[in-house]
Amino acid sequence: xxxxxxxxxxxxxxxxxxxxxxxxxxxxxxxxxxxxxxxxxxxxxxxxxxxxxxxxxxxxxxxxxxxxxxxxxxxxxxxxxxxxxxxxxxxxxxxxxxxxxxxxxxxxxxxxxxxxxxxxxxxxxxxxxxxxxxxxxxxxxxxxxxxxxxxxxxxxxxxxxxxxxxxxxxxxxxxxxxxxxxxxxxxxxxxxxxxxxxxxxxxxxxxxxxxxxxxxxxxxxxxxxxxxxxxxxxxxxxxxxxxxxxxxxxxxxxxxxxxxxxxxxxxxxxxxxxxxxxxxxxxxxxxxxxxxxxxxxxxxxxxxxxxxxxxxxxxxxxxxxxxxxxxxxxxxxxxxxxxxxxxxxxxxxxxxxxxxxxxxxxxxxxxxxxxxxxxxxxxxxxxxxxxxxxxxxxxxxxxxxxxxxxxx
Numbered sequence: 001x002x003x004x005x006x007x008x009x010x011x012x013x014x015x016x017x018x019x020x021x022x023x024x025x026x027x028x029x030x031x032x033x034x035x036x037x038x039x040x041x042x043x044x045x046x047x048x049x050x051x052x053x054x055x056x057x058x059x060x061x062x063x064x065x066x067x068x069x070x071x072x073x074x075x076x077x078x079x080x081x082x083x084x085x086x087x088x089x090x091x092x093x094x095x096x097x098x099x100x101x102x103x104x105x106x107x108x109x110x111x112x113x114x115x116x117x118x119x120x121x122x123x124x125x126x127x128x129x130x131x132x133x134x135x136x137x138x139x140x141x142x143x144x145x146x147x148x149x150x151x152x153x154x155x156x157x158x159x160x161x162x163x164x165x166x167x168x169x170x171x172x173x174x175x176x177x178x179x180x181x182x183x184x185x186x187x188x189x190x191x192x193x194x195x196x197x198x199x200x201x202x203x204x205x206x207x208x209x210x211x212x213x214x215x216x217x218x219x220x221x222x223x224x225x226x227x228x229x230x231x232x233x234x235x236x237x238x239x240x241x242x243x244x245x246x247x248x249x250x251x252x253x254x255x256x257x258x259x260x261x262x263x264x265x266x267x268x269x270x271x272x273x274x275x276x277x278x279x280x281x282x283x284x285x286x287x288x289x290x291x292x293x294x295x296x297x298x299x300x301x302x303x304x305x306x307x308x309x310x311x312x313x314x315x316x317x318x319x320x321x322x323x324x325x326x327x328x329x330x331x332x333x334x335x336x337x338x339x340x341x342x343x344x345x346x347x348x349x350x351x352x353x354x355x356x357x358x359x360x361x362x363x364x365x366x367x368x369x370x371x372x373x374x375x376x377x378x379x380x381x382x383x384x385x386x387x388x389x390x391x392x393x394x395x396x397x398x399x400x401x402x403x404x405x406x407x408x
Contacts, residue, residue: 080105081116084123093127102131109141114150117142121161132167139169147179152189155180159200166366170206177201177208186218191226194218195234202238203373209245212238216250223252229263232256233273236280241373243380248284248292261295274305279377282339286384303340310342317344317358319402320393324356339385341378354389355382361395369396 080101087094105112105120112120117138124131139162147155155176162169180186186194198215201208219226219235226232236251244250252259260277263269281299284292294302321331330348337343337355347354363375371379382390 077105077112077116081112081119081123084127085119088123088126093129095129098124098127098129098131102129102134106131106133106137109137112141114142114145114147115154118150118154118158118161121165122157125161125164130165135162135165135167135169139167139172143171143175147176148183152185152193156189156193156196156200159197159204163200163203168204168365173201173204173206174208177211181208181210181214184214186214189218191222191228191231195231195238198238199234202241205241205370205373205376207242212242212244213246213250216244216246220252220255223255223259226259227263229260229267229269230273232260232263233269233276233280236260236283237276240280240283241377243283243286247287248280248289251292253289253292257292257294261298264298264301269301271305271309274302275309278302278306278340279381282381282385286381306340307336307342313344314358314360316360316393316395316398320356320358320398321345337382337385337387339381339387341382343382352389354391355387357390357392358398359392359394364394369394 084098084101087097101120102124109117121135121138124134138158142158150158159173159176162172180197189197194215198212201211215235216239219232236256239248239251248256264274264277277294277298281294281302284290284294293299324345324347325331328349332346332348343355344358345356347356357379359371359375362372364371379390379392
C-alpha cells in the first residue's frame with residue numbers, strides 16, 4: 001500500500017518534528033529546513049503518493065488521508081482524527097504514525113471535539129493498536145464534558161471502541177448511559193445504533209439497568225417495523241449476557257420471538273445471528289419464560305448453528321488431553337452438550353463424567369483473569385441447564401503447571 005505508506009511517513013515526520021521543536025517551528029519541516037524547503041518536501045511527498053495509487057487499498061480511506069494532509073499544512077485535532085480513521089479503515093496499521101498520534105493526543109485531549117475523541121478511539125481499536133494512555137486520556141476528557149456534545153453514532157463508536165480494545169472505563173460507560181437515559185435520546189437513535197449500544201455494554205460486562213429498561217421499551221415500540229434480524233439478535237444476546245432483571249418479558253416475550261421468526265424467514269440469516277438467538281432461547285429457558293421461547297423451526301436452526309461451531313483443537317487442548325489420558329481417563333473430544341453448546345472434551349473417570357473446558361487467552365479480557373462476556377455466558381448457561389460437573393483449565397494455570405514440571 002504505497003500511498004498509505006507515503007502518507008504515514010509524511011504525517012509522522014510532521015508530528016515528530018513538531019514535538020521535537022516544541023511546536024515553535026513549522027510542523028512539516030525538518031530541523032534546518034527553510035519554510036520553502038519544507039513546503040517543497042510536502043509537495044514532493046504528495047506528488048509521489050498520488051502517482052502510486054494502485055488500487056491495493058480502499059480508495060475512500062486512502063484519499064481521505066491524502067485530503068486531510070492537503071487541506072492543512074499544520075496539525076490540528078481534526079487532521080489527526082481523520083488521518084487515523086483513514087488508516088484504520090484501510091487496514092493499514094502504520095505503527096509509527098499511531099504511536100506519534102497517541103503521544104500527541106494523550107497530552108492534549110481537550111483539543112478534540114467529542115466526535116474527534118470518538119473517531120480516535122474507534123481508529124485505534126479498529127487498527128488493534130494498543131495505547132492505554134490514550135484511552136485513559138479520552139475517557140477522562142469525555143467524562144468531564146457534557147455527553148450532549150456527541151451524536152448517537154459518536155456515543156456508540158466510543159462505547160464500541162473501549163469494548164473492542166478491552167480497556168476498562170466504567171465511569172465513561174456510566175456517563176454515556178446516564179446521559180442517554182436522562183435526555184431520552186434513544187428515540188433519535190437508529191435501530192442498529194440501539195442494538196450496537198446494547199451489544200457494547202454487554203460485551204464490556206457493564207450493567208446499567210435504567211439504560212437497558214429504556215432500550216427494551218424502545219425495541220418494543222419499534223418491534224413491528226424493525227426489518228433486520230441482526231438488530232434483534234444483538235439486542236437479545238446483550239440482554240441474555242447481562243441476565244437483565246426484567247427477563248425476556250422486557251423485550252416483548254412472544255411478540256419478540258415471533259418477529260424474529262418473521263425476519264428469519266424473509267432472508268437467509270447470518271450464522272452469528274442464529275447463534276445469538278440460540279443463546280437468547282436458552283436464557284428464556286433459564287428464566288422459565290416459556291412464552292418467550294422461539295418457534296420450534298427457528299429454534300432448531302439456531303441450535304444447529306451453535307452446535308456446528310467447532311473450532312480447531314488448540315495445542316493447549318492437545319496437551320491437556322494427553323495429560324488426562326496418561327492418568328487413565330477416557331476422553332470424548334469436541335462434543336456437544338444438551339444445550340447445543342460445543343464443549344472441548346468429556347472426561348470419563350472412575351464412573352463419573354466431567355466436562356473439561358480448556359480456556360485459552362481469547363476466553364479472558366485483556367490483561368486480566370476475568371472471562372469475556374461470551375465465555376461467562378457459556379459457563380452460566382451450561383451450569384444453569386444441568387451441567388454441574390464442569391471444570392475449567394485456564395491457560396495461566398496450565399502454563400504454571402507446565403513450568404513447574406519442567407523445573408523438576
